[in-house]
């Protein structure tokens with residue numbers, strides 16, 4: 141069954157040299173070659189301000205680029221979020237993107253008793269994180285703390301599940317062969333839409 145996939149490329153640097161970008165391209169190529177439909181949300185190229193208040197989160201107009209991204213997410217049944225680990229967590233620009241995009245009424249809704257409804261149910265995700273340290277150090281020494289938080293408080297909170305993960309460590313130190321293996325793996329995940 142062809143699936144609708146949106147790749148949220150969360151690297152703030154638009155340079156084609158970034159490995160995150162190559163991983164996104166590999167995923168997209170694999171997915172398209174298997175007949176899946178792929179949209180890319182390239183956060184580095186979007187125009188949006190940071191939210192500064194609860195009132196803005198609830199009621200301020202959604203910027204055009206964010207609205208376009210929301211439409212892509214609405215139309216998708218699988219999300220792929222790719223970002224580099226920066227200071228132990230998501231780059232601020234990507235966090236700012238989710239604050240803008242995952243607003244009440246789009247990702248979540250509250251009833252009168254302040255119970256929330258998850259509005260993005262029915263969508264799965266893969267989160268791909270690149271980092272300078274070995275991936276095992278992040279997962280086991282640091283407990284992948286920021287990834288847990290991202291998955292629990294942003295993705296699952298909105299109903300997105302199941303979530304798969306790819307942690308790619310030692311990126312700067314890695315040999316071309318190791319990089320190629322990850323690109324091939326991404327392409328395979330794309331073909332499987334997983």
Ligand SMILES: Cc1cc2nc3c(=O)[nH]c(=O)nc-3n(C[C@H](O)[C@H](O)[C@H](O)COP(=O)(O)O)c2cc1C
Nearest residue numbers: 158159160161224225226227228270271272273311
């Ligand atoms: C501002 C900044 C902060 C970073 N913080 C971390 C960090 O906390 N832990 C880590 O393992 N790597 C850290 N790195 C290294 C990046 O994760 C690494 O360069 C990136 O994943 C490589 O992928 P790219 O080619 O797509 O940028 C940091 C890099 C930058 C620029």
